[in-house]
Amino acid sequence: MHFNIQAINKELSEQITHKINTKTKPLGSLGKLETIAQKICEIQNTLTPELKKPAILVCAGDHGVTEEGVSPFPQEVTFQMVMNFLGEGAAINVFTRQNNIKLLVADTGVNFIFKSNDKLIDAKVAHGTKNFAKEVAMSAEQCEQAMKNGASIVDELHQEGTNIIGFGEMGIGNTTAAAALLTAYTNCAAIDATGAGTGMDEKGITHKAAVIEKAVVLHQDKNTPADILAALGGFEIATIAGAMLKAAELKMVILVDGFIVTSALLAASEINNKVLDYCIFSHKSHEKGHALMLEHLKAEPVLDISMRLGEGTGSAIAYPIIQSAVNFFNEMSSFEDAGVSNKD
Structure with a gap:
């Protein structure tokens, strides 16, 4: 694209x-x-x-790499949390409600068949990515489709008058994908990019880093930014990357959340570096690799309050501060x- x-x-x-x-x-x-x-x-x-009709798009997707035991939570938590978003019971629901931010939830690749729901955007590319420790996470065509889906959602929001957008994500295994992208794009050591995610202990983190290191070596022949994203990313990450690039094209303000959303920006910035001009970094995540990402992108986050939840919560909490700057x-x-x- x-x-x-x-x-x-x-x-x-x-x-x-x-x-x-x-x-x-x-x-x-x-x-x-x-x-x-x-x-x-x-x-x-x-x-x-002026900040008009602020929105946060939460993208959900599953990851085949969970087969490698990289998360203490089972994969079904992804679809269960999507149901929680739709039921308005998650942290992101609380904070978007508090700050009058429109919340959109998209199924980009959850391993579950959802019933038709007006609150859920159907942007499903497949029922989860493949295990990138053994093969590419997604084909080039699937990656492009995910990016197009994200661009399309943002285009529609822009037409409705939104000029500031943040992103969130949900997907068991996606800190592994984000750490793999960080490792591949910046050539840092896998162990430096790898954190606890949803709560891995030290032994688990070491194992997770070994899986990432193996995957990065397996896919080292991938040398374009989009090919690396397809090999190691997730459907939600690719969707957000496409959405960010479209938002920048439309001259929207982009609120960047934590580790996984920043990995999408990392991919987007490798595709077109000008996207960074449109970004405000909401917070520094407590997830280990995020500091490396922010340093690589020369980013100054608005907040540093030891959060590492994801879902776009950092952006939702930072929004009143952004509004204060405009006011x-x-x-x-x-x-x-x-x-x-x-x-x-």
Whole structure:
């Protein structure tokens, strides 16, 4: 797939900076809020930024690599958690409800046949990926289909007026896929990329890293970003990667969640690096490999509160802070407006 992502227009940057610096506050005193405001203004190419109809798309998919014993939870937890999302009982439901964010749930490749449900987007490519420790997780065609599905969902949201979107995921085994992608794209050691996931002990983490190392060697002939994604990724990861690339093409603000969602961004950025210009990193996950991902992407997360749940929860919690950045930029008086003396 080709995405026509434009570099961010920086012609208003000096005016944006001037507007931030002349607010009634000491220079730089709103910290990251100032950086966030600057970025959103540049993405939207405006001095009057606006966040419209925020949405989070949670993508669910199963992973064949669970055959290798890389998760303490059984695969059926994926579909059970999708049912929990639809029943509005998961953490992401709580936080999106709290912050008035539209939540969408997509079946991208869950190993379960769902009954027709208005709340569930059918974007299923197959009933889970193959075991990438033995063969490619998905074919090139399946990977492209997943990416197209993600792009299509984002396109529809954009047409409805959404200009800021976050992503979440659910899939037993997907920290293994994310760690494998991190290892393959950055050439880091598998053991450095591998964390506890849903609760592996040290012995389990060592085994998981060995599975990843074996898989990366098995697929070392894959040398395009899309081929690596197909070999080691998941349907939910590929769907999110396509969705992010489309969101950047449409000049939307992208809220990046934790480890698995960032692995999708890692893949997307290898396909088209300009996607990073449109991203705000919501938080630093407590999952071990996320710090490596953020360092590789030169990313500054908004929050670091030891979360590692996934589901898009970090983005949902960070959203009010993003809104605060826009609000101070639009509503706070300048020294001149307020008749307050600035420093000499």
